[in-house]
């Protein structure tokens with residue numbers, strides 16, 4: 526079976542609709558066909574200031590949401606990044622293989638450091654993509670299921686894997702990004718040219734899965750569209766409507782063309798109201814399941830411990846090879 530690895534930051538508490546449609550939904554599908562490793566990127570979560578108690582709570586909350594979304598620990602390996610020390614260890618080796626200018630070109634760092642203020646941006650935030658490279662290479666992943674905003678980090682992973690392989694000996698699988706075109710970038714409901722994100726300008730554009738369903742329904746009903754009235758999929762000309770159609774189509778499994786036909790001659794109001802309903806119907810059981818998993822933290826923790834054990838077996842083997850290749854004296 527080909528292997529996949531991906532991660533999500535537990536920082537925000539609730540996942541948002543972009544996380545789910547862009548990434549987590551693919552993770553659930555891929556566990557059927559791939560040897561799948563999914564992790565909570567808590568090392569990445571401390572690259573910006575965090576509250577310790579909140580981080581701990583949010584890590585369990587993230588695990589609960591992943592299970593509620595359909596990850597099955599029998600079919601995939603679900604673990605916490607900090608439970609597998611090899612991530613930090615390989616991260617260091619990768620730091621020493623990355624050019625300073627190369628790291629400086631990572632656009633997410635540029636965006637985030639601009640947001641936090643250049644002086645307050647940490648070195649951890651700067652080397653964040655290199656740790657992500659280590660995450661992926663440790664597992665010899667063939668593919669990395671992510672949203673569009675992570676593409677550049679997967680490109681860096683390919684570059685560094687090739688560099689290491691060329692400099693020492695073939696060691697790493699060179700992975701590809703697994704990005705599903707239709708849902709690669711889910712847009713903000715208030716600003717349909719910006720990606721949906723936790724750091725959105727207005728909370729009205731961000732759909733958090735764990736919010737009261739009524740609150741999210743309202744956001745769908747007041748989503749920004751355009752002054753035209755035709756319901757047509759045209760991401761360039763009609764980004765707002767197209768984003769709504771994407772969400773509608775993905776949550777229901779109805780094709781876009783079918784939706785266009787179904788809403789011919791009807792106004793945006795009808796589309797938004799129906800989509801709000803579709804979302805509430807989907808998210809209600811998701812929220813219930815999340816609460817159920819959260820209600821049993823012991824089971825959750827032991828499941829993550831098992832995942833870490835499985836992950837470590839793979840990660841340790843890769844790291845041992847790397848340490849040998851770079852010339853470290855074996856610790857006998």
Ligand code: TYM
Pocket residue numbers: 530531532533534535543544545546547548549566569656657660661669670671672673674675708709710711712720721722
């Ligand atoms: P994170 O936690 O920001 O996001 C998790 C996943 O959600 C996707 N995503 C979106 N997809 C579509 N539309 C959107 N509006 C949207 N917003 C977020 C992201 O692309 C991502 O796939 N650096 C990573 C975590 C990470 C990782 C890894 C990923 C750490 N190590 C190794 C892959 C492999 C991050 O911060 O994702």
